[in-house]
Amino acid sequence: MEEKKQLTLILGVIGADVHAVGNRILEYAFTEAGFKVVNIGVMASQEEFINAAVETNADAILVSSLYGHGEIDCRGLREKAIEAGIGQIKMYVGGNLVVGKQDWLEVEKRFTNMGFDRAYPPGTMPQEAIDDIVRDFGFKERC
Amino acid sequence: MEEKKQLTLILGVIGADVHAVGNRILEYAFTEAGFKVVNIGVMASQEEFINAAVETNADAILVSSLYGHGEIDCRGLREKAIEAGIGQIKMYVGGNLVVGKQDWLEVEKRFTNMGFDRAYPPGTMPQEAIDDIVRDFGFKERC
Amino acid sequence: MQSQNRKLDWEQFLKIREEALKSWPTGQEVDLAEAIAYQKQIPASRRFGQRLEEAKKEGITLAQPRAGVALVHEHIELLRFLVDEGGADLLPTTIDSYTRQNRYNEAQAGIEESRTVGRSMLNGFPAVNHGLTACREVTEAMKVPVQVRHGTPDARLLTEISLAGGFTAYEGGGISYNIPYAKEVPLERSIRDWQYVDRLVGYYEEQGVSINREPFGPLTGTLVPPCISHAVAIIEALLAAEQGVKSLTLGYGQCGNLLQDVAAVRSLEELADEYLERFGYKNVVITTVFHQWMGGFPQDESKAFGVISWGAATAAMAKATKVIVKTPHEALGIPTKEANAAGIRATKQLLNMLKDQPPLVNNEIITEKELIKIETRAILERLLEFGEGDIALGTVRGFQAGVIDVPFAPSRFNAGRLLPARDHNGAVRLLDFGNLPFGEDIKEVHREKIAQRGKLEGRDPSFQMVIDDIYAIGKGMLVGKPR
Amino acid sequence: MQSQNRKLDWEQFLKIREEALKSWPTGQEVDLAEAIAYQKQIPASRRFGQRLEEAKKEGITLAQPRAGVALVHEHIELLRFLVDEGGADLLPTTIDSYTRQNRYNEAQAGIEESRTVGRSMLNGFPAVNHGLTACREVTEAMKVPVQVRHGTPDARLLTEISLAGGFTAYEGGGISYNIPYAKEVPLERSIRDWQYVDRLVGYYEEQGVSINREPFGPLTGTLVPPCISHAVAIIEALLAAEQGVKSLTLGYGQCGNLLQDVAAVRSLEELADEYLERFGYKNVVITTVFHQWMGGFPQDESKAFGVISWGAATAAMAKATKVIVKTPHEALGIPTKEANAAGIRATKQLLNMLKDQPPLVNNEIITEKELIKIETRAILERLLEFGEGDIALGTVRGFQAGVIDVPFAPSRFNAGRLLPARDHNGAVRLLDFGNLPFGEDIKEVHREKIAQRGKLEGRDPSFQMVIDDIYAIGKGMLVGKPR
Numbered sequence A, B: 001m002e003e004k005k006q007l008t009l010i011l012g013v014i015g016a017d018v019h020a021v022g023n024r025i026l027e028y029a030f031t032e033a034g035f036k037v038v039n040i041g042v043m044a045s046q047e048e049f050i051n052a053a054v055e056t057n058a059d060a061i062l063v064s065s066l067y068g069h070g071e072i073d074c075r076g077l078r079e080k081a082i083e084a085g086i087g088q089i090k091m092y093v094g095g096n097l098v099v100g101k102q103d104w105l106e107v108e109k110r111f112t113n114m115g116f117d118r119a120y121p122p123g124t125m126p127q128e129a130i131d132d133i134v135r136d137f138g139f140k141e142r143c
Numbered sequence C, D: 001m002q003s004q005n006r007k008l009d010w011e012q013f014l015k016i017r018e019e020a021l022k023s024w025p026t027g028q029e030v031d032l033a034e035a036i037a038y039q040k041q042i043p044a045s046r047r048f049g050q051r052l053e054e055a056k057k058e059g060i061t062l063a064q065p066r067a068g069v070a071l072v073h074e075h076i077e078l079l080r081f082l083v084d085e086g087g088a089d090l091l092p093t094t095i096d097s098y099t100r101q102n103r104y105n106e107a108q109a110g111i112e113e114s115r116t117v118g119r120s121m122l123n124g125f126p127a128v129n130h131g132l133t134a135c136r137e138v139t140e141a142m143k144v145p146v147q148v149r150h151g152t153p154d155a156r157l158l159t160e161i162s163l164a165g166g167f168t169a170y171e172g173g174g175i176s177y178n179i180p181y182a183k184e185v186p187l188e189r190s191i192r193d194w195q196y197v198d199r200l201v202g203y204y205e206e207q208g209v210s211i212n213r214e215p216f217g218p219l220t221g222t223l224v225p226p227c228i229s230h231a232v233a234i235i236e237a238l239l240a241a242e243q244g245v246k247s248l249t250l251g252y253g254q255c256g257n258l259l260q261d262v263a264a265v266r267s268l269e270e271l272a273d274e275y276l277e278r279f280g281y282k283n284v285v286i287t288t289v290f291h292q293w294m295g296g297f298p299q300d301e302s303k304a305f306g307v308i309s310w311g312a313a314t315a316a317m318a319k320a321t322k323v324i325v326k327t328p329h330e331a332l333g334i335p336t337k338e339a340n341a342a343g344i345r346a347t348k349q350l351l352n353m354l355k356d357q358p359p360l361v362n363n364e365i366i367t368e369k370e371l372i373k374i375e376t377r378a379i380l381e382r383l384l385e386f387g388e389g390d391i392a393l394g395t396v397r398g399f400q401a402g403v404i405d406v407p408f409a410p411s412r413f414n415a416g417r418l419l420p421a422r423d424h425n426g427a428v429r430l431l432d433f434g435n436l437p438f439g440e441d442i443k444e445v446h447r448e449k450i451a452q453r454g455k456l457e458g459r460d461p462s463f464q465m466v467i468d469d470i471y472a473i474g475k476g477m478l479v480g481k482p483r
């Protein structure tokens, strides 16, 4: 990414969720991949995500939800972004997004309908999202 | 059974089947329950079953098949009994009757259609068959 | 206010109580005298501590699942299923994450949405919102003892409702339900709030009602070295005993190396006896709980059954008093009741096949036990120094200084400087000791073992090794191999 | 003709061969020189013995399923699936029961009926009927080594076709594929027919093509004490070595008690080395195979996963070279390919999690190993006496006299006087010794241990205890409890 603009990503775990391990690995992996990572950590509210994005003029928000309340916690995030004037920001979400083992295509639809650009099923490896982001921002090859 | 006629049962494992453990337990359990047991052992042919029944004037034939070829091996046994003039003899069959895990009701139907009076699914305990036989021969209580 | 390991004054307790019960309307339903009278008529067969003590005497291991859903009748149906179809010996009621954070409004929304959509939108049972009568409905419907399991830094109201609601065991502690479960809660506060919980349990105990208490052993569940979780367990045991708790179950989360795990369970019980004795707490019955692997699971259900079975086998070989059971859905989401029962059945098959076999002993286990004891004592003694003899104070100061430190914990009040990694045999060791008060001899043991692994793998130990270890079991290994 | 452990004369071999190849038309397809040339171009990655030797050096345990269906393409698909979806390290081709009894006409009917109804009506792959080209199609389609597994007293034709068909390993033996698998076949005959098999393998070996040979360890799979299966394994090792076999894998079926099972695997290898050395057989490579529990399984799949995992864990702790994997369908019927792959995945999860852990050692294992060795030697020495120094002759005479005796075997040529039962720890002991040539000291060990169990259960040891033990694992226990 040296020669292109370095992308700024907001990373955090939403709601009352304290699962910290994946968050720590994501921070490490995205940083290693050359992104600027602003990690707001676990138990982050929607407001914290939006504020961090506005303050750092971020390119994308990466939401994690592991504990099952993702559906309740994520609803309205896109609307908040619009209110804050960053309605066009890319939003990605991943983890164990819903309660229980559910059909992934259904779950994915629920989250894209909520305004997420991409949703990732349980156990997604960081590399996959890194490749997608690079592609979504129009870079031809990995940085 | 002391006061009633002691029933004679032919016991054996049909075909090229060598599973001997269940056969040994069945012999023990039916003998303990008061039946006269004629055990022709493993690898018994249809002819051996019929001959033993004719020779001992038996009341019932109990066929085991564990190894999966039961469907092929048991076909025609009722017909052989009819030919031998013991067409009315009760016939029971049990074990792992078919290849693989199949729907039991279907399998049961296949074997009753072949002329068996009762068929038993994998893992049947001897007591269950003992109770059935006692009932089938019109005894009120267990011997 | 400075932390202190001192029995809460009763008047002060009552003052706090008044305030705590006000935090949600259902708090008003609790009448302590009535609650104790109610608990007294619960038959022995439903008393958690009693069942554990019997198991300890018999030398067997009991199986307990985790489970909780949003609505009362569904929850009862779930628990019944786990006994009838799973053969669970002990039952849980797992509390949802909003309740754990005292966000009762959100829990209420979750209950209502669950009613509307017809599936549980909460990851547990919101006991506070449902209130005392519903809790009694749950516990009375069961023929085996039921425990509340959660992860709540401030559990005062939940405890009041749970105990009045007929639960006979209660999980948690001021450290173990804070550091892994919260971000912004100061230790002074959670320790104080849990002293309240323990004081309440102690009060029940004084009135002749024994409630079992269980500090949460596995902490973050991810490569936690035994000495860390043991230190926390023993601190919480001392804090609980001071408030009058008499029935204590100390826990440990499986690391995966058999010898280390067996040594950990054995040393935990011995260390607890040692410290309780030293501080003069008498008649406290210690039992142990072994948690099947608490870190990332394989998504494939057959592989998950393998991990579950290995946990069950280790628990049995260590002769832990109970084992907490995972399910084949672990990596994906809250299990269906069928998946939950399946995990219990696999576990019980192992427990039953191993219960007649003698506990495992050999020299490596003895050596490992000694190592764990030395490490744990080093931490505890330094904390006692820091606290000028008071373990509560020492704990607060010790966490500040990183003298005790939990890997991967979300809490701001945890130093977070440790880096654990597996050695060549798969035992969890330390790659970075942070500020742990270990002597050079102990550090050398860790370094040497991790170096041996590094040599085998042809790489220098680094954070990448830690990451590989975090993923390892989920990817079907124990020691994370370089990619 | 009297049995004799002497290398078959080549002329005589060729005479028998001519006759054997005539017993079914496909026999005519086999040209020995062509077959050896064909085997020579098989790459190392598909040579069974080589893979085993590597595993032994690495100290890891490989996983191998059982599998076979009636039709060629379905069989290939099945085996591929077990590698791709199960992660099998080694493959089998399990032969159907008609072929095992040389009933090729019935096998043919089974093939045809399978084509008609669209599901396998045979419990295995009828290799003889399909013939050489089909076998090559199967082995060439795989990227891992494939072994023929069966249970055939007279396997001469099957062996010719299998080896020419590209299989690089072959299970069975004159005792282990007779006594548990037949009723009326005299031992003299099956030993002679297996000397033919071993001679053929020895000939391939002389021509530079190494074929792995594996006596069938578990025998009847039901409470077989280690000394019995060890004695058979070592006899068959000696018989095979005499004919020129150089790659031998000796087997043992899990009994369920960890210490006994680990001791059994270790003592088996040591005893084999001891006897091969004593009789002057050089350069024979011994590896071991551990069979997951071979007796009655629980019907419930979760419980079956528990049993499978315990077998995998024991194999890994014993460091057996390979483990034969059961499936969650075991109690019900031949598994689907999905169920078969599931069993392998659970197994591999355990093998991988345990492969870095050191082999289990402790005093009880050493004591148990010594006991097994004394017992096995007692049997073997008496057989050598009976045979005037010739183990083949001694075996025939010894079986007649019940000096060696396999529990629950269907064969008329087996005395069938042993009664095995578990002791209080779940290890398999003897309740009735039949004519086993054990000293009083050894007998006392067994009696004392079973008596201890009797006391715990408040009953006298009897056949009912044996029955309870036969059902036990299927009903979720190890030691059968009184009802």
Ligand code: B12
Pocket (backbone or CB within 6 Å): A016, A017, A018, A019, A020, A021, A022, A023, A025, A026, A062, A063, A064, A065, A066, A067, A068, A069, A092, A093, A094, A095, A096, A097, A098, A099, A100, A101, A120, A121, A122, A123, A124, A125, A126, A129, C066, C094, C095, C096, C097, C100, C123, C124, C151, C180, C181, C219, C220, C221, C222, C294, C295, C296, C297, C298, C329, C330, C331, C332, C333, C334, C335, C408, C409, C410, C470
């Ligand atoms: C360790 C663990 C814990 C620890 C967490 C310690 C800590 N503070 O971190 C403890 C024991 C404290 C814990 C507590 C709870 N847990 Co928990 N926990 C786990 C477990 C076993 C592993 C999680 C983990 O660390 N994995 C390893 C990391 C590396 O993987 P990861 O977290 O999945 O993250 C990776 C990917 O998902 C992806 N990813 C994640 N986010 C995003 C976002 C984007 C944009 C992208 C691209 C990728 C991505 O990349 C990450 C790195 O590879 C999982 C089950 C599992 N996975 O096996 C359950 C699990 C997540 N927990 C669960 C639950 C319910 C809870 C509890 C409510 C307790 C309970 N009811 O049992 C509490 C919740 C507390 C709270 N308020 O949050 C459930 C969630 C259920 C659901 N969604 O339906 C799970 C799935 C277990 C289960 N099947 O029931 N837990």
Ligand code: B12
Pocket (backbone or CB within 6 Å): B016, B017, B018, B019, B020, B021, B022, B023, B025, B026, B062, B063, B064, B065, B066, B067, B068, B069, B092, B093, B094, B095, B096, B097, B098, B099, B100, B101, B120, B121, B122, B123, B124, B125, B126, B129, D066, D094, D095, D096, D097, D100, D123, D124, D151, D180, D181, D219, D220, D221, D222, D294, D295, D296, D297, D298, D329, D330, D331, D332, D333, D334, D335, D408, D409, D410, D470
């Ligand atoms: C031990 C065993 C063996 C031993 C047998 C030793 C011996 N000579 O006895 C060995 C290792 C030699 C063996 C060989 C084979 N076996 Co086997 N074996 C088993 C196993 C594991 C246990 C059987 C047993 O002893 N059970 C304990 C006794 C007490 O129970 P039981 O036999 O089921 O009998 C009871 C009941 O079924 C009932 N019952 C039986 N008959 C009858 C009849 C009546 C009228 C009634 C009322 C009740 C009744 O009462 C009995 C007493 O309680 C079973 C699987 C299982 N059950 O877990 C497979 C199994 C029976 N074997 C099987 C197969 C296929 C074979 C082989 C072909 C090898 C292979 N392909 O893997 C060969 C066949 C050889 C031959 N020609 O017969 C399959 C059959 C598959 C199917 N039907 O689809 C099974 C089910 C395993 C599987 N899932 O693949 N086997």
